[in-house]
Amino acid sequence: AAPAAVASVEAGEDGLHVRFADGAEHRFDACWLRDNCKCERCMSQSGQKHDRTILPGSRALDMLNCEVLDDGETVTIAWRDHHGEEVEYEASWLRRFAYSHGAIEDEQASRAASFYHAERTSSKTFLPEVNFADVMASDAGVWDWVSRLEKDGFCMIRETPVEEGTVKKVANLVGSCSHAIYGETFDVKATPKPINIAYSDKALEPHMDLAYYESPPGVQFLHCLRFDEGVKGGDSTLIDAHAVAEEFKLRHPEHFHILSTVPATFQKDHVDREFPVRMFYQRPHIHTNYLGEVTACFWAPPFEGPLRVREDFVEPYYRAYHAFRTLLMSKEMWDKYGFLFRLRPGDLITFNNRRMLHGRNAFTSETGARHLQGCYLDADTFLNKFRVMSTTMSQDVDILGCDERFGTSSHR
Amino acid sequence: AAPAAVASVEAGEDGLHVRFADGAEHRFDACWLRDNCKCERCMSQSGQKHDRTILPGSRALDMLNCEVLDDGETVTIAWRDHHGEEVEYEASWLRRFAYSHGAIEDEQASRAASFYHAERTSSKTFLPEVNFADVMASDAGVWDWVSRLEKDGFCMIRETPVEEGTVKKVANLVGSCSHAIYGETFDVKATPKPINIAYSDKALEPHMDLAYYESPPGVQFLHCLRFDEGVKGGDSTLIDAHAVAEEFKLRHPEHFHILSTVPATFQKDHVDREFPVRMFYQRPHIHTNYLGEVTACFWAPPFEGPLRVREDFVEPYYRAYHAFRTLLMSKEMWDKYGFLFRLRPGDLITFNNRRMLHGRNAFTSETGARHLQGCYLDADTFLNKFRVMSTTMSQDVDILGCDERFGTSSHR
Known part of the structure; x- marks a missing residue:
């Protein structure tokens, strides 16, 4: 499996814990995952979100089930309240935008x-x-x-x-x-x-x-x-x-x-x-x-x-x-x-x-x-x-952070 | 005299003290005045500065003489070291860009x-x-x-x-x-x-x-x-x-x-x-x-x-x-x-x-x-x-501050 493939997932009180194939572990808050749902009811084809009224701790954020599919390339979550559908997340996307366990600090240091x-x-x-x-x-x-x-x-x-x-x-x-x-x-x-x-x-x-x-x-x-x-x-x-x-x-x-x-x-x-x-x-x-x-x-x-x-x-x-x-x-x-x-x-x-x-x-x-x-x-x-x-060109760059050293006022 | 006309000036250790016709008083640091000299040796016709190497306390910032001319519309300063020429400042310009005695806070409050x-x-x-x-x-x-x-x-x-x-x-x-x-x-x-x-x-x-x-x-x-x-x-x-x-x-x-x-x-x-x-x-x-x-x-x-x-x-x-x-x-x-x-x-x-x-x-x-x-x-x-x-249109607007409530990120 690719390093960014997911080995296992576990839902906890504090969100979803994801272990990747290379051993890296990251936690994702339930409100963050729900906010980043890309299903067609939550996001338009052109990538626009329909709803950002997520309140941490609300019952809609209960995860009833979560699974790893496609040799670790996909994670699915069944939310308590989400149009009755499971939601899919790409493993590589989760890895790219992971923010816990010092991921952001490490990236900035490198x-x-x-x-x-x-x-x-x-x-x-x-x-x-x-x-x-x-x-x-x-x-x-x-x-x-x-x-x-x-x-x-x-x-x-x-x-x-x-x-x-x-x-x-x-x-x-x-x-x-x-x-x-x-x-x-x-x-x-x-x-x-x-x-x-x-x-x-x-x-x-x-x-x-x-x-x-x-x-x-x-x-x-x-x-x-x-x-x-x-x-x-x-x-x-x-x-x-x-x-x-x-x-x-x-x-x-x-x-x-x-x-x-x-x-x-x-x-x-x-x-x-x-x-x-x-x-x-x-x-x-x-x-x-x-x-x-x-x-x-x-x-x-x-x-x-x-x-x-x-x-x-x-x-x-x-x-x-x-x-x-x-x-x-x-x-x-x-x-x-x-x-x-x-x-x-x-x-x-x-x-x-x-x-x-x-x-x-x-x-x-x-x-x-x-x-x-x-x-x-x-x-x-x-x-x-x-x-x-x-x-x-299939180059792995830091999509969000690449501007930080470019000299824009992003991130201030 | 117009309210922005200058009534009197006095050079002190801490810069130039200016009393305006309407009673307002402002202090201008010597380094600030020198930095804002508009003479043709200090600034090009298109408004570009030639030199910004002003160090507070340096001998070049000694004011040998200062005067009020043109019914209070002009202030002149004779610097110790300035190509041997006196420098003119417009009273209205000084008033517009005054920063001491709470001028900036007052403007922001209004x-x-x-x-x-x-x-x-x-x-x-x-x-x-x-x-x-x-x-x-x-x-x-x-x-x-x-x-x-x-x-x-x-x-x-x-x-x-x-x-x-x-x-x-x-x-x-x-x-x-x-x-x-x-x-x-x-x-x-x-x-x-x-x-x-x-x-x-x-x-x-x-x-x-x-x-x-x-x-x-x-x-x-x-x-x-x-x-x-x-x-x-x-x-x-x-x-x-x-x-x-x-x-x-x-x-x-x-x-x-x-x-x-x-x-x-x-x-x-x-x-x-x-x-x-x-x-x-x-x-x-x-x-x-x-x-x-x-x-x-x-x-x-x-x-x-x-x-x-x-x-x-x-x-x-x-x-x-x-x-x-x-x-x-x-x-x-x-x-x-x-x-x-x-x-x-x-x-x-x-x-x-x-x-x-x-x-x-x-x-x-x-x-x-x-x-x-x-x-x-x-x-x-x-x-x-x-x-x-x-x-x-000869409207008196706050040239520097007008963008502050406009929603730019100026002043951050």
Whole structure:
């Protein structure tokens, strides 16, 4: 039998006890099982529940009988009151969504362990990459790219056509582009009187894009269309902000507490513009889940507006902010979690805009041209594709938890 | 002088003390003032900051001189180290963003007071409405609609053309439609084998749409194209979930604590579909700000998936859930915060999808047709329009705080 097959079940006062073939044991509350009944009277074909009026301890939750069928692949329960029908539960589904006996804590611990990749911290040569032809050739190629991006936070696509619009073509393998505030695709090159400092030849400190949205882009694409050899500087930078924030927590717990509770102000306040913008969003720089783990880090210095919090938090905020920036810019952090590379025409860098802060060194715009074309995908869109593909590719991923380290505010 | 004009300023060890013409006094930390300098060396024309490396107590924050100019409309500060230039601050801007002496608490208290509208709780005849012709005629008409929607949570637009596409035309006065999971516009009518129970003739309990997105729609539009007199039932319902959640806090503090801390699972898990979807988002049903006020309430029973939290939270969650639903469905709450009305062809109901849960009574689809056309706007898009219009219409709104009661997760 498969490890997730069920060996035996027993109904008790505190719910259903399930022993799996590999020895793992899990308990499921009766109200939880009843709430997750997938029979056609409880759930529509499209997966919508008809009734959630489950009250723990009610008589309807009595289990009259429970059995293991299909070589352990199915568990059935006969409820006292359920349209007179037995209810079937898939063993693999029960195993996937088990929550007792520390299942959630174990999963979070293993996620935390895989999060700090040994190869990333030991070698600067680590750069996850795939080939454009492979990505376009098959679902397996798309999955290879998408799953690296999810796990490592970024992935380079090499040997793409040096053609405008390529960036959108690749993004559309996942879904529709989002956040068209600068257009569905945008062009990063040095221009006079830029409406954004990105469109100059100045250096950009590591930052997240569009942190003033409730749901900032999940993935950013930057496709190199031109980068003349005469251009000095202009190297791209990436750094894992979640990893730096975890280090910050260990080194400066008081500052960490401030940055994870006091809401900073993110803004785009530019009325004198073709499409006037007055966007503000107040959120702490660092988000944590209920175990205190870093699940999101919002950082965009040029787009941080007037702090508006109780006065006793103002000076502590600025001290904590300064301490985080100092750590973020330190050689030690860049050696461990940072990446520096010069894009070549045909390179398409794709990265998690929530987790990997990006930037660039200043460059000489009078000695040649540097032209990147970019676009965004929603975090929702990317994670949906990741989950759907994991299903069609029969990959066992943590359907509910995969977003926790992605940088969404889920689980808060 | 205007109330927001400055009467006098004084620099102290703890920052700048500002006395306004109406007697109000506020203190501004030196680091905060320096961080918010708008001179062209500190901020680009498009409003981006060049430097946020402000450390409280540093010598650069010494104020050598400060003055009041322009009949109190401007304050200038000469910093010890600032490119040798004096820095100007607008008095009205300082007043708007003042944070000391309880300014934030006062603003939140007044927002809470205006939130429970006396006319709403005392009379069922309260139904904010505007006329389509007025909305289309001028910015003043748009502002009348947009500001009612922001304040009251919903607004009816009467006498619209009974034509498909009207809903999009009105929405586009604010911005582009969002959340096209069911199409940029969608049609709500009874169909056989519906992919969503909304597309049947069944009753719908009060719910929010698309709660499984990181940023669910901020505004929903439902335009009545047809509602035959022969159709029995089908009345529309709206209820203010924030108001109910505030009552819940007073009556059931333990349950409130559970629903505002334990993350529920919102899902759309429907792979067997033209556009396969596996979306999950875990968040507590109720969000509060740091004062414990309700700022968001997520409620969508048919789209609530497997709870996945530590086992000791499972039964408490179901008990709290049951208690909230019981209160939400009570006659008392509907008398105070609920609305029931039958749409007529040409009516276009617009409502805050975060704050006002919507639903409908069952109807008889065999005795006539009922056809609504709908679409969504992002909360970001709506609030941006609200802030931009408040500026062009010279309305004094709380630029940073206006989203706090809108139902976003800002300020958490």
